[in-house]
Amino acid sequence: MRAFTIIEILIAFFILSLIAGSIFAVTNISILSWDSNRGGLELVQEVRQAMDGMTRETRQSKTSLITRADTMLNFSIPDIASPISYYIQDNQLIREYPPGGTKQVLANNINNLNFSINSGVLQIHIQANKTIRNIPQAFSLMEEVKLRNE
Amino acid sequence: MNKRGVALILISILLVVLTIFSTALISASFSENAFAIRYLESTQAFWLAEAGIEQALDGLRADSNLTAINETMLGKGGYDVTIVDNLDGSYTVNSTGFIPFDAPRASRVIQAEMDLTMIPNNFYDTVIWSESDINIKGGGRGNWASVTGNVISGGTIYTKPANATITNIITGNISTNDSTADSLPLLDFAQLRYISKNQNNYHDSGNLTGSFPGSFWYNQSAKIPNIVFLEGDLVLSGNVNVGGFFIVGGDSIYTTTITGTVGIDGCIYTPGEILVKGGGTNLNIDGGIWAGSVLLDGSITLSYNQTYAQAVNDSNISTIVQIASWKDLNNTYKLY
Numbered sequence A: 001m002r003a004f005t006i007i008e009i010l011i012a013f014f015i016l017s018l019i020a021g022s023i024f025a026v027t028n029i030s031i032l033s034w035d036s037n038r039g040g041l042e043l044v045q046e047v048r049q050a051m052d053g054m055t056r057e058t059r060q061s062k063t064s065l066i067t068r069a070d071t072m073l074n075f076s077i078p079d080i081a082s083p084i085s086y087y088i089q090d091n092q093l094i095r096e097y098p099p100g101g102t103k104q105v106l107a108n109n110i111n112n113l114n115f116s117i118n119s120g121v122l123q124i125h126i127q128a129n130k131t132i133r134n135i136p137q138a139f140s141l142m143e144e145v146k147l148r149n150e
Numbered sequence B: 001m002n003k004r005g006v007a008l009i010l011i012s013i014l015l016v017v018l019t020i021f022s023t024a025l026i027s028a029s030f031s032e033n034a035f036a037i038r039y040l041e042s043t044q045a046f047w048l049a050e051a052g053i054e055q056a057l058d059g060l061r062a063d064s065n066l067t068a069i070n071e072t073m074l075g076k077g078g079y080d081v082t083i084v085d086n087l088d089g090s091y092t093v094n095s096t097g098f099i100p101f102d103a104p105r106a107s108r109v110i111q112a113e114m115d116l117t118m119i120p121n122n123f124y125d126t127v128i129w130s131e132s133d134i135n136i137k138g139g140g141r142g143n144w145a146s147v148t149g150n151v152i153s154g155g156t157i158y159t160k161p162a163n164a165t166i167t168n169i170i171t172g173n174i175s176t177n178d179s180t181a182d183s184l185p186l187l188d189f190a191q192l193r194y195i196s197k198n199q200n201n202y203h204d205s206g207n208l209t210g211s212f213p214g215s216f217w218y219n220q221s222a223k224i225p226n227i228v229f230l231e232g233d234l235v236l237s238g239n240v241n242v243g244g245f246f247i248v249g250g251d252s253i254y255t256t257t258i259t260g261t262v263g264i265d266g267c268i269y270t271p272g273e274i275l276v277k278g279g280g281t282n283l284n285i286d287g288g289i290w291a292g293s294v295l296l297d298g299s300i301t302l303s304y305n306q307t308y309a310q311a312v313n314d315s316n317i318s319t320i321v322q323i324a325s326w327k328d329l330n331n332t333y334k335l336y
Helices: A006-058 B006-062 B189-198 B306-314
Strands: A066-069 A073-075 A084-089 A092-097 A102-107 A110-118 A121-132 A135-146 B068-074 B077-085 B090-099 B106-116 B126-130 B134-137 B146-148 B150-153 B157-160 B217-219 B227-230 B234-237 B240-248 B256-259 B262-304 B321-328
Touching: A006 A092, A006 A102, A006 A121, A006 A135, A066 A110, A084 A110, A092 A110, B006 B068, B006 B077, B006 B090, B006 B106, B006 B321, B126 B146, B189 B227, B189 B240, B234 B240, B234 B262, B240 B306, B262 B306
Parallel strands: B126 B150, B134 B157, B134 B262, B146 B262, B227 B240, B234 B256, B240 B262, B256 B262
Antiparallel strands: A066 A073, A073 A084, A084 A092, A092 A102, A110 A121, A121 A135, B068 B077, B077 B090, B090 B106, B106 B321, B126 B262
């Protein structure tokens, strides 16, 4: 049996490295895209979940039970003695109940939160963003809640 | 050494790796899908429960002895309602929405207190009846409103600047945080719609800017007022003079905005907000207002007119069962 010549081995290694290099490049781009898309979806899910919880709770309020609605929301609902608050702290969306009591993080990576009331309808606006492997991901969600105790 | 079996081993390893990878992907997508379906069905169950509440409200308006609405199918799901008569004119209604109809996977429960709020004795004796706060602003030139008549509010009267003397603005009895005004009695809107249609004074949501009557009276000798029903926002601005008993929105919440040199001979009733912005101009309301909340900004003359109030009272408009409090029994967060 004849052995391989050094040239044959070198050519074989060269071809192998070309194939391996291109596979690595494609895989790397795929992983990057996978990670950033997945991160973006997680951001969307987190914001949607927080919005769903807030709309469900605020729906039980009414205009006269809302004492502040701008970057922060202070409101009460019937049969509950103390008010509930939603606000941003260190880019986290916080629900505080009762005042000075339990602080629950509803979502992370929040950079803007706004509330406004018009004719018995509460408008909630959330903006979130985060950077995953140098790719910025942003998501903005607005919902209108009809206050059922109006 | 025989190396011909290596390819089989390598391919087997590759297949195992690929199988693990694809199984993980498929299981992730299945769990995401299950999560999405759970969320969808919970939302559908919520709106089915809302349908149950609305049907119970409608049912109690027709029959005050209604005790339940049996399982009712709606779309792929259904709702089931129980009604407890508290024997004090109020009812506790529990509505459960569920989906699918047979063997439900998701359900949501809404509890509502419903009552028949009668028209209080002093309802037609006031120039302003506000369910919640009344805000009075001095306007750009410090022109204040001039209110003559009794004012009653379920909330507070605020002035801006805050140090204004309310008794200089309002001449009459003032009652704030008044529990009788805490809930605006809902009038029988079906009856009011019917009368206003017969008088050609009905405005649906596509015709809110149409012409309004110029006088309060539909028939002055018979003391019948014009009943003007709007299924949307009422906007009066510029140089207009209108009259009648205006009902804005009825069952739905809409806003009334009055600006400029407007003259109103009559009364306005709305569960929504009334914004009156006089600025420096001549804005005159002779009658009274019943509203969810009120803002008076600038120079406005608002006077109680007993003849008009009496004519509305004599129209024998009844009230209907309304929702006094509404609760989602599946609140997402802890409330204790």
